């Protein structure tokens with residue numbers, strides 16, 4: 001079958017890889033000049049089954065109310081005249097019960113765990129290097145109370161196969177030497193099986209590998225404007241460089257998937273949630289991080305890619321813009337400076353903002369749509385880099401009519 005994958009972010013590129021492995025003729029279409037130039041460009045780099053917690057929970061409500069009047073929080077919910085935000089927020093509220101949070105977390109956990117295996121399998125099969133590290137992730141807490149609360153909360157992960165260790169200040173320093181001799185954190189939760197890596201590198205190398213080894217066509221610099229429907233099926237993707245025809249189409253346009261979907265009568269419950277990151281070289285790599293690190297109080301997540309530091313934060317509910325201001329990076333920079341001091345070259349930093357494609361339940365939508373030859377791989381929210389390879393394999397199995405290794409039902413469009 002000829003399949004057009006629309007979108008060359010982490011989701012689109014890995015989907016194209018799995019479809020091409022099945023022998024399909026695949027074309028990837030993206031408006032940018034390379035793969036992974038939007039949300040998959042500057043994320044925190046964590047590949048983390050231990051981030052399976054659904055955002056919608058009883059605690060999220062308290063946080064949302066606080067964010068209306070406090071500007072120092074990483075989470076900023078702006079009350080704006082935006083029906084899409086209101087509708088999304090109402091759906092989010094329905095997911096804020098204990099039962100829904102538990103259910104959604106388990107759905108995410110299954111996909112995240114599977115996806116980590118798959119990303120490693122792809123890296124092994126293709127030999128792609130992407131500044132990956134398999135050293136685990138440390139979730140650090142500034143207060144003993146915060147750590148104790150997180151410890152009580154974590155059984156949903158540890159009862160379902162995720163190895164987690166609660167660590168005190170001494171053990172923190174032993175695992176991550178950057179934290180030696182410091183008093184910032186009371187302790188942490190260590191997730192030894194999590195890993196980190198640069199999604200932008202991974203996607204570009206994987207796309208190039210597929211072009212070379214499996215004949216995947218890369219149509220960059222090509223904006224999809226709409227899909228034409230004939231006899232109830234998608235006939236072509238109309239682009240600013242002419243129509244692209246195929247037997248099947250995969251929608252993987254991240255947060256912007258809603259616009260194209262709407263034009264063929266599909267309503268996707270996805271809202272863009274903006275976040276920020278900096279990427280800066282270490283002046284002194286010897287004083288750099290060994291593993292992924294999350295400051296749970298400031299909500300700053302960090303990875304080390306070779307001799308570069310990536311640090312990301314914030315969740316801003318404010319529409320589709322990706323502009324940013326100096327103050328958006330204040331918490332990130334304060335946290336990075338306090339941990340690394342002059343070991344980081346701030347003058348060479350890249351400042352970035354991207355949009356998480358969030359569903360109200362934090363669970364992505366993967367599989368068939370109401371239009372028979374249009375497949376969806378969308379809504380991966382805050383963990384799309386972690387979920388990409390598993391979501392891609394799941395979709396390829398659905399397209400190929402095989403029984404997937406994990407149940408597909410939890411991710412189907414409703």
Ligand SMILES: Cc1cc2nc3c(=O)[nH]c(=O)nc-3n(C[C@H](O)[C@H](O)[C@H](O)COP(=O)(O)OP(=O)(O)OC[C@H]3O[C@@H](n4cnc5c(N)ncnc54)[C@H](O)[C@@H]3O)c2cc1C
Pocket residue numbers: 006007008009010011012029030031032035036037038039040041042043044045046047048222223224225252253254255256273274275276277301312313314353354355356357378379380381382383384385386387
């Ligand atoms: C600050 C921040 C930190 C994050 N940290 C992590 C993390 O540590 N770990 C993790 O797992 N996840 C993280 N995420 C989430 C993760 O980055 C996303 O879930 C993931 O990148 C989404 O991938 P995607 O392929 O769906 O979307 P995208 O990467 O946005 O890809 C969509 C593609 O579609 C293209 N496109 C859109 N519209 C059109 C059109 N009309 N025509 C042609 N092309 C089009 C875009 O150019 C883009 O390349 C983070 C996100 C943010 C914002």
